[in-house]
Amino acid sequence: MNIIVCVKQIPDPETPAASFKVDEAAKKVIPAQGIAPVVNPYDPQATEAALRLKDATGGGKVTVISLGPDTARDAIKHALAMGADEGVLLNDPAFGDIDNFQTANALAKAIEKLGGADLVLMGRASADWDMGVVPTGVGQLLNIPVVTVAKAIETSGAGLKVERVLDDGFQSVEVSLPAVVSVSNEFGEPRYPQLRQIMMAAKKTVQVWSAADLGLGADEVGAANRAMPLEALYVPKVESNVEIIEGDTPEEKAAVLAQKLRAAKLV
Amino acid sequence: MAGILVVAEAAADGVSASSLELLGAAQQLSSQGGGAVSAFVAGQGGAQALLQHGASTVYVGTNAALASGMAEVLQPAVQAAIEQSGADIVLLAQSSLGRDLAPALAFANKTGAAMDCVELKINGGRLRATRAAFGGNARAEHTWTAPLQIVTVKGKSFDAPEAGAGGGETKTIDAAGAARINVLGISKAETTGIKLEDAAVVVSGGRGLGDADAFKMLEDLAATMKVAAVGASRAACDLGWYPPSQQVGLTGKTVSPNLYIAVAISGASQHMAGMAGSKNIVAINKDADSNMVKVSKFAIIDDYKKVVPALIEEIKKLG
Numbered sequence A: 001m002n003i004i005v006c007v008k009q010i011p012d013p014e015t016p017a018a019s020f021k022v023d024e025a026a027k028k029v030i031p032a033q034g035i036a037p038v039v040n041p042y043d044p045q046a047t048e049a050a051l052r053l054k055d056a057t058g059g060g061k062v063t064v065i066s067l068g069p070d071t072a073r074d075a076i077k078h079a080l081a082m083g084a085d086e087g088v089l090l091n092d093p094a095f096g097d098i099d100n101f102q103t104a105n106a107l108a109k110a111i112e113k114l115g116g117a118d119l120v121l122m123g124r125a126s127a128d129w130d131m132g133v134v135p136t137g138v139g140q141l142l143n144i145p146v147v148t149v150a151k152a153i154e155t156s157g158a159g160l161k162v163e164r165v166l167d168d169g170f171q172s173v174e175v176s177l178p179a180v181v182s183v184s185n186e187f188g189e190p191r192y193p194q195l196r197q198i199m200m201a202a203k204k205t206v207q208v209w210s211a212a213d214l215g216l217g218a219d220e221v222g223a224a225n226r227a228m229p230l231e232a233l234y235v236p237k238v239e240s241n242v243e244i245i246e247g248d249t250p251e252e253k254a255a256v257l258a259q260k261l262r263a264a265k266l267v
Numbered sequence B: 001m002a003g004i005l006v007v008a009e010a011a012a013d014g015v016s017a018s019s020l021e022l023l024g025a026a027q028q029l030s031s032q033g034g035g036a037v038s039a040f041v042a043g044q045g046g047a048q049a050l051l052q053h054g055a056s057t058v059y060v061g062t063n064a065a066l067a068s069g070m071a072e073v074l075q076p077a078v079q080a081a082i083e084q085s086g087a088d089i090v091l092l093a094q095s096s097l098g099r100d101l102a103p104a105l106a107f108a109n110k111t112g113a114a115m116d117c118v119e120l121k122i123n124g125g126r127l128r129a130t131r132a133a134f135g136g137n138a139r140a141e142h143t144w145t146a147p148l149q150i151v152t153v154k155g156k157s158f159d160a161p162e163a164g165a166g167g168g169e170t171k172t173i174d175a176a177g178a179a180r181i182n183v184l185g186i187s188k189a190e191t192t193g194i195k196l197e198d199a200a201v202v203v204s205g206g207r208g209l210g211d212a213d214a215f216k217m218l219e220d221l222a223a224t225m226k227v228a229a230v231g232a233s234r235a236a237c238d239l240g241w242y243p244p245s246q247q248v249g250l251t252g253k254t255v256s257p258n259l260y261i262a263v264a265i266s267g268a269s270q271h272m273a274g275m276a277g278s279k280n281i282v283a284i285n286k287d288a289d290s291n292m293v294k295v296s297k298f299a300i301i302d303d304y305k306k307v308v309p310a311l312i313e314e315i316k317k318l319g
């Protein structure tokens, strides 16, 4: 099975609130000192799903695409070290202030340029803007079905059987190929590349395509062409008014808390 | 023509609670000049509730195929409702359906969808939407240059309007999209007792509990309060200690109980995203510097293994 996986590099989503800073005028996140960007946590899970499906179907190719700055090459390398075959970096100054909708468009164009795939795998959302819309966009632009928030994926006849996570349970669906599937954290832990694989990945090819290579004009990408401009970005204020419950033993503290909760009519 | 279309979701007793919250949001926008409020729902069952809670027109999707609840099937019906109502604002819930349908509608209409919004207002006749980004560490505000403005609304961000007489009208829409995804089955998470989103008190446990058995202790604590449900952090769910349907946070449920008791949860921004709206927070944590302690009203800095059993006894004593 030929599979394309889309991976994104993002600021570490586990950046503690104290280190998280925003340039309000530029409406941009200021990279936190000493905290390197990471692969969007759902994307290695999408890569894992791709590698398992490739094995299960006895062959094919896994191609990784990332749209981002030069450093996004690391996100591709990570997927190659996990076992993916080739990479494509979509890299252009024009992509600087790209939004999810333009991203979906560029990814769809790149997928077409690669000659399509049996399956496109993505993460359920990027943990930077937390939108979760690119998989739907890519599916719509390629006019193929999109199955979101997958917990398990297996081949079934000519297509796939996918277990989805719903708000209040699970849903099992069947879809024919080609399709887009987005993977959720319930999928489980992805494999972790070993040193030898990391070294081998360095030899795998990563092509670099610009906006022009994708046939995208200057009027199709960038902040000026957003259908939904970003007007403001800021860190919300949180005040702390905590009352630490005093007491010599845990039991004593529990007793004081129970009384305070009762006084406040909370229990 | 301006106007607001609420995309409601049918439920056993009419429409879902989040659909009514959408009508609350719509009413607020309408009072700021957003235009008339209409609603779409699949099936006749939800129409009455929507009219009573403030929709002036309800578009009822009558095609039997809509029952699958899949976005690709519903999309043409909702598109027809957008066109017939003339709405330039479309509100959906941040639900399984809304997550899929909002971006699909946005792409089809060459516009953007702002997902999981917490605040909405009309500014110069146009929508301005506020949402959390970067796992809850930041707030982002959006406007639209495209005519159609689509948002999903985070649960518990708006109050449902009071039910009234409901003098509006219903219209039917027969459209449905082709089903390319075949639904084989659904397994509902078993909800014993009170639903997480409806509970007046939520007791949640995190990775610091150390094992799945500890959730029994939290269930016992919840049982002493009768109106309580048990939730969990994603770390605890990912470890398989509690079902994902009980996960609180960005990728889980949004709750805003009167009392939220966080046991051995550090308070990562993504967890906060699902419970920061709680009226009163209590933290039980070994670490006085944890984020959860900072946002709490009361905190006990100690080992939960000793605190929780004692708290169960003390609450029982209060009667």
Ligand SMILES: Cc1cc2nc3c(=O)[nH]c(=O)nc-3n(C[C@H](O)[C@H](O)[C@H](O)COP(=O)(O)OP(=O)(O)OC[C@H]3O[C@@H](n4cnc5c(N)ncnc54)[C@H](O)[C@@H]3O)c2cc1C
Binding pocket: A013, A014, A041, A126, A127, B135, B205, B206, B207, B208, B209, B232, B233, B234, B235, B236, B247, B248, B249, B250, B251, B252, B263, B264, B265, B266, B267, B268, B269, B270, B271, B274, B284, B285, B286, B287, B290, B302, B303, B304, B305
């Ligand atoms: C894209 C993305 C989405 C996410 N979505 C969610 C989400 O929806 N919900 C969510 O919860 N998380 C989410 N997370 C994960 C989040 O970032 C945190 O990793 C997670 O919330 C941590 O869970 P925790 O607080 O249980 O564990 P930890 O951060 O490990 O905290 C454990 C706490 O237990 C305390 N503790 C340990 N032992 C004891 C003891 N004996 N007694 C008392 N206290 C003790 C410790 O002091 C610590 O504060 C998401 C992350 C990402 C990247």
Ligand SMILES: Nc1ncnc2c1ncn2[C@@H]1O[C@H](COP(=O)(O)O)[C@@H](O)[C@H]1O
Binding pocket: A006, A007, A008, A009, A040, A042, A043, A046, A065, A066, A067, A068, A100, A103, A107, A121, A122, A123, A124, A125, A126, A127, A129, A130, A131, A132, A133, A134, A135
């Ligand atoms: N810049 C990008 N490069 C590659 N893939 C992306 C990019 N942005 C989003 N994606 C994919 O789309 C998924 C959902 O992202 P989003 O819709 O931005 O939340 C991610 O998990 C990725 O698989």
